[in-house]
Amino acid sequence: DGGITQSPKYLFRKEGQNVTLSCEQNLNHDAMYWYRQDPGQGLRLIYYSQIVNDFQKGDIAEGYSVSREKKESFPLTVTSAQKNPTAFYLCASSPQTGQGGLNQPQHFGDGTRLSIL
């Protein structure tokens, strides 16, 4: 079955440490996204990528970095500069973004829950 796989499901970060969250999709989608979800808040966009080797900042990119070296993969690194990293992180994909993607649903993984040790 096609879908999005996020790993690990749970992750703990120590002070001053960078951690990387994995996201892989086999849907052949061009666009991929990273969201952060906090209790009582909507999903907030961290970064998105419309094509390999290209990505754009979302609304809350500070303290995070991404790469898109392959179509299938869009890893997110939570750096030590992110002072409040505890959250549920969701990766999503869609066939397209921009004007062509307006009517396309996003497919989500089952998230990674990040906590501070």
Next chain:
Amino acid sequence: SQKIEQNSEALNIQEGKTATLTCNYTNYSPAYLQWYRQDPGRGPVFLLLIRENEKEKRKERLKVTFDTTLKQSLFHITASQPADSATYLCALANQGGKLIFGQGTELSVKP
């Protein structure tokens, strides 16, 4: 600034009744509106999409309305079942193609 509001309080209803969830938005002219279901510890799952020129959309027991004058969408689940218990998210697509999500409404259907 653009804002999306969903019922912040959980909605508790009896099995068999119709659940109605609200999504209001301000400072926004979305071309599309989407509804997702999210179960605890899982990612959201797409349910329905409605365009700005559509008044209503149906899928099995689900119905969505979109009133661009009131800047509101209503999401209905008829003949609700305990398995419908989840958090429901609305999301608006802006002209840049990005989705802006509401905070979600938790629905609990009691047998």
